[in-house]
Amino acid sequence: MEFLDLPPMLGAAGSVRLPGSKSISNRVLLLAALAEGETDIRDLLLSDDVERMLEALRALGVDWRREGDSLNYRVCGVGGPFPVKTGDLFLGNAGTAFRPLTAALALSGGEYRLSGVPRMHERPIGDLVDALRQLGADITCTANEGYPPLHLKPATIRPGGVVRVRGDVSSQFLTALLMALPLTGVETTIEVVGELISKPYIRITLELMARFGVQVGQQGWERFVVPGGARYRSPGTVFVEGDASSASYFLAAGAIGGGPVRVEGVGRTSIQGDVRFAEALEQLGARITLGDNWIEAAAPAGGVLKAFDLDLNHIPDAAMTLAVAALFADGPCRLRNIASWRVKETDRIAAMATELRKLGAEVEEGADYLVVQRPPRLQPAAIDTYDDHRMAMCFSLASLGGCRVRINDPKCVNKTFPGYFEAFAQVARPVPVLAIDGPSASGKGTVAARVAETLGWHYLDSGSLYRLVALAAMRAGVAFDDEAGVAALAAGLPARFEGGRVLLGEGADRDVTDEIRSEACSVGASKVAVLPAVRAALLDRQRDYRAAPGLVAEGRDMGSVIFPDAGLKVFLTASAEARAERRHKQLIEKGLAANMENLLKDLQERDARDAARPVAPLVKLPDAALLDTTQRDVDEAVAFVLDLVGRGGKSSG
Numbered sequence: 001m002e003f004l005d006l007p008p009m010l011g012a013a014g015s016v017r018l019p020g021s022k023s024i025s026n027r028v029l030l031l032a033a034l035a036e037g038e039t040d041i042r043d044l045l046l047s048d049d050v051e052r053m054l055e056a057l058r059a060l061g062v063d064w065r066r067e068g069d070s071l072n073y074r075v076c077g078v079g080g081p082f083p084v085k086t087g088d089l090f091l092g093n094a095g096t097a098f099r100p101l102t103a104a105l106a107l108s109g110g111e112y113r114l115s116g117v118p119r120m121h122e123r124p125i126g127d128l129v130d131a132l133r134q135l136g137a138d139i140t141c142t143a144n145e146g147y148p149p150l151h152l153k154p155a156t157i158r159p160g161g162v163v164r165v166r167g168d169v170s171s172q173f174l175t176a177l178l179m180a181l182p183l184t185g186v187e188t189t190i191e192v193v194g195e196l197i198s199k200p201y202i203r204i205t206l207e208l209m210a211r212f213g214v215q216v217g218q219q220g221w222e223r224f225v226v227p228g229g230a231r232y233r234s235p236g237t238v239f240v241e242g243d244a245s246s247a248s249y250f251l252a253a254g255a256i257g258g259g260p261v262r263v264e265g266v267g268r269t270s271i272q273g274d275v276r277f278a279e280a281l282e283q284l285g286a287r288i289t290l291g292d293n294w295i296e297a298a299a300p301a302g303g304v305l306k307a308f309d310l311d312l313n314h315i316p317d318a319a320m321t322l323a324v325a326a327l328f329a330d331g332p333c334r335l336r337n338i339a340s341w342r343v344k345e346t347d348r349i350a351a352m353a354t355e356l357r358k359l360g361a362e363v364e365e366g367a368d369y370l371v372v373q374r375p376p377r378l379q380p381a382a383i384d385t386y387d388d389h390r391m392a393m394c395f396s397l398a399s400l401g402g403c404r405v406r407i408n409d410p411k412c413v414n415k416t417f418p419g420y421f422e423a424f425a426q427v428a429r430p431v432p433v434l435a436i437d438g439p440s441a442s443g444k445g446t447v448a449a450r451v452a453e454t455l456g457w458h459y460l461d462s463g464s465l466y467r468l469v470a471l472a473a474m475r476a477g478v479a480f481d482d483e484a485g486v487a488a489l490a491a492g493l494p495a496r497f498e499g500g501r502v503l504l505g506e507g508a509d510r511d512v513t514d515e516i517r518s519e520a521c522s523v524g525a526s527k528v529a530v531l532p533a534v535r536a537a538l539l540d541r542q543r544d545y546r547a548a549p550g551l552v553a554e555g556r557d558m559g560s561v562i563f564p565d566a567g568l569k570v571f572l573t574a575s576a577e578a579r580a581e582r583r584h585k586q587l588i589e590k591g592l593a594a595n596m597e598n599l600l601k602d603l604q605e606r607d608a609r610d611a612a613r614p615v616a617p618l619v620k621l622p623d624a625a626l627l628d629t630t631q632r633d634v635d636e637a638v639a640f641v642l643d644l645v646g647r648g649g650k651s652s653g
């Protein structure tokens with residue numbers, strides 16, 4: 001499966017231009033298609049769900065075109081029911097296309113088949129089908145009663161009177177009826193049965209219908225009257241607001257990661273209910289500022305979000321973001337009245353609970369609620385996304401908790417926000433890594449340790465891990481070429497770094513600080529390092545060294561394999577003779593036996609093995625700054641690297 005690894009983040013700040021709202025895009029497309037006249041739609045969302053709607057409209061005889069590569073579309077309305085009277089429409093997992101098209105087609109007097117991805121066939125539509133049948137529509141659920149796929153046949157529609165529709169499973173059923181009923185030309189009253197959920201989405205529907213010339217009468221949230229003789233008329237140009245649900249991830253990033261983070265495209269004047277996510281964040285202590293067309297969020301003055309207990313029925317989609325924000329709150333957080341999560345792209349209550357637990361949270365899951373209690377420290381996790389765009393986007397925020405997060409199947413964001421991870425990278429600041437790679441005795445350890453101390457960053461001497469594995473193998477009597485045996489040792493390596501000492505195991509011989517520097521360990525390290533299973537076993541252990549405020553990591557593959565996204569990379573080298581001389585001096589000073597001739601030979605053999613091995617060979621990367629220390633002393637080398645850090649990784653020449 002494809003995945004995306006997000007590094008631990010230091011914080012988030014900056015600004016993001018939001019893609020168009022999915023809810024508005026698909027509603028406006030349908031209204032423009034049914035209307036008289038041409039509609040210019042600006043800033044339409046480009047995503048899978050909108051593609052499904054555009055394809056369906058074209059198949060139904062609606063002429064539309066895109067202006068070049070822009071986000072501007074012109075739709076030629078058909079001024080009534082769809083002209084094409086037969087069709088077989090595939091609508092993916094797009095609820096905002098499936099439900100309204102079902103209603104509009106049921107009243108269009110043709111024969112249509114509507115289907116989607118397997119998950120779409122598990123999402124209920126029975127309440128809408130029941131309502132349309134009251135009007136005389138002939139609809140068959142071809143697999144399971146109450147679920148897609150659907151087969152619609154021509155039928156005598158008996159409009160007028162009262163149609164009853166349930167409002168407590170999905171508000172999209174009411175939206176679909178409201179948008180389709182003007183096709184009948186007869187005044188019809190809709191009565192909502194059960195407590196209407198997600199009311200703000202109905203407000204979007206009514207607002208957009210009004211822009212297209214149809215004013216719906218409203219008595220509370222129980223009765224809606226679609227007037228007789230109503231016809232949709234193009235308002236000319238419609239601007240699609242930025243997606244307020246998509247805004248939630250960035251606003252939460254600002255609230256968790258310091259901020260401020262600004263989203264552009266929604267604001268005070270938005271018609272989308274999810275802008276009220278900002279109010280929810282404010283209740284968590286975040287500092288929110290609103291403009292007409294932007295919203296900004298920053299962390300609470302005290303830095304930490306407050307625990308919450310909120311009814312989130314009015315913002316079901318954005319509420320998912322709060323479930324992940326709960327990982328950053330100062331106590332247990334309760335999300336209430338979210339039963340509709342169970343019939344979305346996936347069972348979002350179950351999915352959220354499962355994935356939050358992977359990060360170490362304690363989660364209580366109810367029929368319509370979640371309680372989330374953060375762990376003392378988030379633990380790195382691979383997050384499954386269940387083909388649900390919002391799962392992927394929400395969990396990117398966990399990387400602000402200082403731990404690595406792997407997002408499986410990241411492309412599921414294409415449903416509503418194809419550029420999500422690029423936008424996230426625009427505001428989230430990874431914990432910086434300075435990767436220093438180079439051959440033996442080039443000075444990596446000396447330079448890296450000094451630079452780390454000066455910067456106050458963490459330090460990873462990756463070579464010592466391979467040396468420890470070699471020593472553990474020798475002690476356990478495992479041959480250096482026994483890949484599985486050595487890898488098993490590497491996976492459970494009982495090594496610790498304490499107060500400048502290197503410890504292996506618990507025995508009397510546990511202090512191995514000097515022993516791992518012996519030539520036997522040097523040669524052994526270079527031999528076990530060629531084994532792919534050994535390298536794989538040490539991968540996560542090395543990545544876990546990346547922590548705020550930064551990491552200096554030295555070895556052979558720091559820049560190429562372990563931290564390929566490091567913003568600072570150095571290739572440190574010196575002539576083989578200079579390096580052999582340094583190593584000789586080093587060993588003698590430590591009171592260890594050394595022979596210059598053997599050292600040079602060993603070093604050249606090791607250079608060759610490290611550079612020629614098929615996995616993670618030592619190479620000078622194109623984006624690494626070259627530092628040859630044959631003619632430079634340690635101070636000069638350290639100064640060179642610090643200067644590079646000061647320039648943000650750009651070599652001066």
Ligand SMILES: Nc1ncnc2c1ncn2[C@@H]1O[C@H](COP(=O)(O)OP(=O)(O)O)[C@@H](O)[C@H]1O
Binds near residue numbers: 438439445582637
């Ligand atoms: N630029 C340099 N000039 C002279 N000696 C150096 C230089 N860099 C490192 N040394 C010395 O060389 C020896 C090997 O350096 P070390 O940092 O252990 O290399 P590596 O980690 O690349 O194997 C140490 O004794 C160190 O003090």
Ligand SMILES: Nc1ccn([C@H]2C[C@H](O)[C@@H](COP(=O)(O)OP(=O)(O)O)O2)c(=O)n1
Binds near residue numbers: 440
């Ligand atoms: N990131 C790394 C670090 C070290 N190794 C291997 C290659 C080296 O021969 C051994 C020992 O590395 P170390 O950096 O301690 O060796 P030197 O001090 O440079 O001689 O481990 C590696 O394959 N990948």
